[in-house]
Amino acid sequence: MTQxxxxxxxxxxxxxxxxxxxxLLHPIDVSxxxxxxxxxxxPNGAGKSTLLKLLSGELAPSAGRVLYExxxxxxxxxxxxxxxxxxMAQSEALAFxxxxxxxxxxxxxxxxxxxxxxxxxxxILAALAxxxxxxxxxxDVQSLSGGERQRAQFARALAQLEAGRAAGxxxxxxxxxxxxxxxxxxxxxxxxEAARALADDAESPLGVLAVLHxxxxxxxxxxxxxxxxxxxxxxxxxxxxxxxxxxxxDVFRVPLPVHRRxxxxxxxxxxxxxxxxxxxGAL
Amino acid sequence: MSAGLAAGRLADAPSALAARRRRARLGTxxxxxxxxxxxxxxxGAGAVxxxxxxxxxxxxxxxxxxxxxxxxxxxxALVVTGIRLPRVAMGILVGAALAVAGALMQGLFRNPLADPxxxxxxxxAGLAAGxxxxxxxxxxPAALGIDPFALLPVGAxxxxxxxxxxxxxxxxxxxxxxxxxxLLAGIALGALAGxxxxxLAFMSDDRQLRDLTFWSLGSLGGATWSKLAIVAPILGATLxxxxxxxxxxxxxxxxxxxxxHLGIAVERVKTAIVILVAAAVGASVAAAxxxxxxxxxxxxxxRLAIGPDHRVLLPACALLGAALLxxxxxxxxxxxxxxxxxxxxxxxxxxxxxxxxxxxxRRGFFP
Amino acid sequence: xxxxxxxxxxxxxxxxxxxxxxxxxxxxxxxAAFAAEEERLVVAGGVLTxxxxxxxxxxxxxxxxxxxxxxxxxxxxxxxxxYLRALSAEGVLSLAPDRVLATDAAGPADALDLIxxxxxxxxxxxxxxxxxxxxARIREVGxxxxxxEAARALADEVAAGFAALxxxxxxxxxxxxxxxxxxxxxxxxxxxxxxxxxxxxITLAGGENAVSGVDGYKPVTDEAIIAAAPDVILSxxxxxxxxxxxxxxxxxxxxxxxxxxxRRLVTMDxxxxxxxxxxxxxxxxxxxxxxxxxxxxxxxxxPLLRAEATR
Numbered sequence: 021m022t023q024x025x026x027x028x029x030x031x032x033x034x035x036x037x038x039x040x041x042x043x044l045l046h047p048i049d050v051s052x053x054x055x056x057x058x059x060x061x062x063p064n065g066a067g068k069s070t071l072l073k074l075l076s077g078e079l080a081p082s083a084g085r086v087l088y089e090x091x092x093x094x095x096x097x098x099x100x101x102x103x104x105x106x107x108m109a110q111s112e113a114l115a116f117x118x119x120x121x122x123x124x125x126x127x128x129x130x131x132x133x134x135x136x137x138x139x140x141x142x143x144i145l146a147a148l149a150x151x152x153x154x155x156x157x158x159x160d161v162q163s164l165s166g167g168e169r170q171r172a173q174f175a176r177a178l179a180q181l182e183a184g185r186a187a188g189x190x191x192x193x194x195x196x197x198x199x200x201x202x203x204x205x206x207x208x209x210x211x212x213e214a215a216r217a218l219a220d221d222a223e224s225p226l227g228v229l230a231v232l233h234x235x236x237x238x239x240x241x242x243x244x245x246x247x248x249x250x251x252x253x254x255x256x257x258x259x260x261x262x263x264x265x266x267x268x269x270d271v272f273r274v275p276l277p278v279h280r281r282x283x284x285x286x287x288x289x290x291x292x293x294x295x296x297x298x299x300x301g302a303l
Numbered sequence: 304m305s306a307g308l309a310a311g312r313l314a315d316a317p318s319a320l321a322a323r324r325r326r327a328r329l330g331t332x333x334x335x336x337x338x339x340x341x342x343x344x345x346x347g348a349g350a351v352x353x354x355x356x357x358x359x360x361x362x363x364x365x366x367x368x369x370x371x372x373x374x375x376x377x378x379x380a381l382v383v384t385g386i387r388l389p390r391v392a393m394g395i396l397v398g399a400a401l402a403v404a405g406a407l408m409q410g411l412f413r414n415p416l417a418d419p420x421x422x423x424x425x426x427x428a429g430l431a432a433g434x435x436x437x438x439x440x441x442x443x444p445a446a447l448g449i450d451p452f453a454l455l456p457v458g459a460x461x462x463x464x465x466x467x468x469x470x471x472x473x474x475x476x477x478x479x480x481x482x483x484x485x486l487l488a489g490i491a492l493g494a495l496a497g498x499x500x501x502x503l504a505f506m507s508d509d510r511q512l513r514d515l516t517f518w519s520l521g522s523l524g525g526a527t528w529s530k531l532a533i534v535a536p537i538l539g540a541t542l543x544x545x546x547x548x549x550x551x552x553x554x555x556x557x558x559x560x561x562x563x564h565l566g567i568a569v570e571r572v573k574t575a576i577v578i579l580v581a582a583a584v585g586a587s588v589a590a591a592x593x594x595x596x597x598x599x600x601x602x603x604x605x606r607l608a609i610g611p612d613h614r615v616l617l618p619a620c621a622l623l624g625a626a627l628l629x630x631x632x633x634x635x636x637x638x639x640x641x642x643x644x645x646x647x648x649x650x651x652x653x654x655x656x657x658x659x660x661x662x663x664x665r666r667g668f669f670p
Numbered sequence: 671x672x673x674x675x676x677x678x679x680x681x682x683x684x685x686x687x688x689x690x691x692x693x694x695x696x697x698x699x700x701x702a703a704f705a706a707e708e709e710r711l712v713v714a715g716g717v718l719t720x721x722x723x724x725x726x727x728x729x730x731x732x733x734x735x736x737x738x739x740x741x742x743x744x745x746x747x748x749x750x751x752x753y754l755r756a757l758s759a760e761g762v763l764s765l766a767p768d769r770v771l772a773t774d775a776a777g778p779a780d781a782l783d784l785i786x787x788x789x790x791x792x793x794x795x796x797x798x799x800x801x802x803x804x805x806a807r808i809r810e811v812g813x814x815x816x817x818x819e820a821a822r823a824l825a826d827e828v829a830a831g832f833a834a835l836x837x838x839x840x841x842x843x844x845x846x847x848x849x850x851x852x853x854x855x856x857x858x859x860x861x862x863x864x865x866x867x868x869x870x871x872i873t874l875a876g877g878e879n880a881v882s883g884v885d886g887y888k889p890v891t892d893e894a895i896i897a898a899a900p901d902v903i904l905s906x907x908x909x910x911x912x913x914x915x916x917x918x919x920x921x922x923x924x925x926x927x928x929x930x931x932x933r934r935l936v937t938m939d940x941x942x943x944x945x946x947x948x949x950x951x952x953x954x955x956x957x958x959x960x961x962x963x964x965x966x967x968x969x970x971x972x973p974l975l976r977a978e979a980t981r
Contacts, residue, residue, distance in 0.1 A: 102566025642752025
C-alpha cells in the first residue's frame with residue numbers, strides 16, 4: 021500500500037479476536053474518519069468492547085490489523101499513540117485518594133510531558149469545564165458517585181487529547197466505552213453533545229467512536245451506527261438504515277418498532293413487551 | 304482541604320489547585336529540614352559523650368583532611384567518622400529505599416497495603432539469611448577462611464533477587480505479567496519460604512536461633528564505610544531512577560489498560576518497578592536486616608498529608624523514610640546504651656501507635 | 671510462628687530495656703569515678719565474667735554482656751553492653767575499655783573490627799564444653815589479667831574437682847538414664863541431645879543421656895520419650911519457673927517412663943548446670959549425688975563460692 025493522505029484516520033482490516041479457543045470477534049472491516057461520530061450497538065457479549073479495545077490498540081488482533089493513518093497501531097509507540105487517541109473506558113474504583121483535578125492532570129501528563137504550574141492548571145480547568153465538573157475539582161475521586169466518576173474520566177480523556185494537540189498531533193480519535201451508563205438523562209445528553217461538538221469542531225475535527233446501549237441516543241448523535249451480534253457485524257450505516265424493525269429484532273431478540281420524529285427526523289425505537297413467539301421465551 | 308470547594312464555587316478551583324501544589328512544595332521543604340536536623344542530632348548523639356563543638360571540629364578535620372590527634376581525640380574521631388557517619392548515611396539510604404520501595408509496590412499493586420514482602424523479597428532474603436546463619440558453617444569450607452556470618456548480606460541480597468525473579472517468571476506469560484498472579488504466587492512462595500525457615504529454626508541451636516531473631520529485627524549496627532561502599536550504589540541508583548517512574552505510576556493507578564491508553568509502556572514499567580524494588584529491598588535487608596513498617600507507614604502518611612501524586616509522593620517518601628529510620632536508630636542506640644535495641648523494634652514501636660492513631664482519627668474516633 | 675517468637679522477644683527486650691536504662695543511668699553519667707591505673711575490661715561471654723570474678727579481678731570490669739548471669743551481681747555492678755552476638759561498637763567504646771575479653775561467639779565482626787580500630791585490644795577466647803576447655807580458659811583469662819598465680823590455683827582446684835568426679839564415676843556400676851528437658855510447652859518437650867552442654871554435664875555426673883541419638887536441643891514426640899525410657903528427668907529452673915513433678919508426670923508420655931515410678935524429677939540452677947566454667951565440677955557433683963546416691967564422691971570445692979566468701 022502507498023503512504024498518502026487518503027488513508028483513513030482509523031481503519032480495521034479483517035480484524036478478528038479469539039482467546040482461550042473462543043472467537044469473540046469474527047473478521048470485520050471498520051473505518052473512522054475525522055469529523056465522524058460512529059456508535060457501536062448490540063446486545064451484551066456481542067463484541068462491542070472487544071472491537072473498541074482492538075481499535076484503540078489495547079488488544080492485539082488475532083487476525084487482520086488496525087491502521088492509524090495507514091500505519092499499524094501496534095507499530096506506534098505507546099506515547100505516540102496516546103497523543104493520537106484517547107480512551108474513556110468503563111472505569112473501576114481507585115485505591116488512592118486522588119482529587120478529580122489530579123486525575124484529569126494524569127491525562128495531561130501522558131503526551132504533553134512536563135507542563136508545569138499554571139499552564140497545566142489552565143488545561144485541567146478547561147477539561148473540567150467541558151465535562152461540567154469544575155465544582156468537583158478538589159473532591160477525592162473515591163467519594164464520587166458513579167456518574168461523577170464517569171464525567172471525571174471523560175474530562176481526563178479530553179485532557180489527554182488536549183495534551184496530544186499541544187504535542188503537535190493533528191487528527192485525533194476519541195473512544196468512549198459506554199460513557200453514559202451511570203449518568204442521568206440530562207448528563208447523558210450533555211456528554212454526547214460535548215463529544216458531538218468535538219467531532220464537529222471546525223479547526224480540528226475529531227473521529228469519535230462510542231459504544232452505547234441506548235438506540236435512541238445512538239440515532240440522535242451518530243453519523244453511522246455499527247450493530248454487532250454474536251461477534252459479527254450485523255449492520256452498518258446511517259441511523260435511518262440500521263434502525264430497522266426486522267434487523268433490530270434479529271439483533272436484540274425483542275420487538276423494537278421504529279418510529280420517526282416527523283417526516284425526515286431521526287428514527288427512534290419504542291420498546292414493546294415481547295409476545296410469546298418472540299424474545300426471550302427460550303429463557 | 305476539600306471542604307472549601309465542596310460548595311461548588313467555580314472561582315475557587317484554580318486557587319485550590321495552586322494550594323495543593325503549595326502544600327506539596329511546603330511539605331517537601333519541611334521534610335528536607337527535618338531530615339537535616341535529625342541527621343545532625345544523630346551525629347552528635349550516642350553512647351560516647353562528645354560535645355557538639357568537638358563533633359563539628361572532627362567533621363571539619365575529616366572534611367579538610369587535617370590530621371587527627373592522638374589518644375581520646377583519636378577515639379572520638381573514630382566514633383564520629385568511623386561509626387556515626389556511616390551509620391547515619393546507611394540509615395538515610397536504607398530508610399529512603401524502604402519507603403520508596405513500599406510506595407512503588409503500592410502503586411504497582413494499586414493497593415495501599417502492599418509492601419515489598421508481597422513480591423517475595425523479604426521472605427526470600429530471610430530464607431537465604433537463615434540458610435547462611437544455620438548452615439553457613441557446613442556449606443562454607445573452613446579452609447577458605449571465610450566467616451560464614453560475613454556472607455549473610457550477600458546471601459540475603461541474592462535470595463531476595465532470586466525469589467523476585469522466580470515470581471516474575473511464574474506470573475509472566477506471553478510478555479504480559481499478571482499482577483494478580485504475582486500477588487498470589489508471592490503469598491504461596493512466602494509460605495514456602497516460611498516453612499523452610501521453620502525447618503532451619505528446628506535445625507538450629509540456641510545461638511543460631513538468637514542470631515535469626517536478632518537479624519529478623521534489623522540493626523544499623525553493621526554499617527561501616529566498606530559495607531556502605533557496596534550498598535550505596537545499589538540504593539542510590541534505585542532512588543535516582545524512581546522519579547522517572549512517577550508519571551507511569553500515576554497512570555497505573557487508573558488501571559493497566561488506562562495506563563497503556565495514556566501512553567505508558569506498561570510491561571516495561573512493571574518490570575522496572577519489580578527489579579528496582581527487589582534490588583533496593585535486597586540491598587537494605589543485606590545491610591540492615593529486616594526492618595518492617597517503614598514501607599507501609601511512610602507512604603500512607605504522606606498520601607494523607609500531601610496527596611497521592613507520585614511525582615511529589617516518591618521524593619517525599621525518600622525524605623520521610625530516611626528521617627524516620629535515622630530517628631529510630633538514635634533511639635535504638637541511646638535508649639539502652641551501652642547496649643543497643645534492634646531497630647525493627649523501634650520502628651514498629653514508633654510507627655504502629657502513630658499509624659493506629661491516624662486510622663482512628665480518620666474514622667472519627669478523635670477530634 | 672516467627673511472629674509469636676518476635677512478640678515474646680519484644681516483651682523480653684522491653685523489660686531488658688527498662689532495666690538497662692535504670693542500671694546504666696548512674697554509670698553512663700559523665701564523670702563517674704573509676705579506679706585509676708587498673709586496666710579497664712569489657713567482657714562478652716558469661717563464662718569469662720564468672721572466671722574473672724573467681725580470680726578476684728572483678729574490679730577491672732567496666733561492662734558485661736547479657737549472658738553474664740553469674741554471679742548475679744555482675745550485671746548489677748556493671749553496665750550491660752547487650753547480647754554478645756549483637757554488640758554495639760560505640761556502646762563498648764563509650765565505656766573507654768583498654769581491652770575487650772570475648773568468647774568466639776561474640777560479634778558482629780564489624781563491631782569488633784571498629785573496636786580494634788579505636789585502639790582497643792580485643793581478645794577472643796574459644797568456648798568448648800569440655801574439662802580441658804574449662805581449664806584452658808581459666809589459664810588464658812588469668813594470663814590476660816596478669817593473675818597467673820590465682821588462675822593456676824583456680825585451675826588446679828577445678829582440675830581436682832574433675833578428678834574427684836572421675837574417681838566417683840568409676841565406682842558407678844549401672845549409669846542412670848537421664849532425660850534433660852529444656853522446656854515443656856503445650857506438652858511438647860524440648861530435650862537435650864548429643865553435643866549439648868546438658869549431655870556433657872550428665873556424662874560428667876556419671877549418668878547416661880537417654881536421648882543421645884538426638885542432635886542438639888530438639889522437640890521430640892511422646893513416643894520418643896517413652897522409647898528413651900529415662901530413669902530420671904532433669905530440668906532447670908528457679909522458683910515459679912521450675913517444672914513440678916505433678917505437671918511433668920501428669921503427661922502420658924512421662925507417666926509411662928521408669929522415672930514416673932519414683933517421680934524422679936531433678937531441677938537445678940540452669941547457669942551452674944549448663945554454663946561450662948569454674949562451677950562445673952561442683953554442679954556435676956551435686957547432680958551425681960542425686961543420680962547416684964551410692965557413689966562415693968570426694969568433696970569438691972566450689973572455688974567461686976570461696977572467692978566470694980573471702981571478699
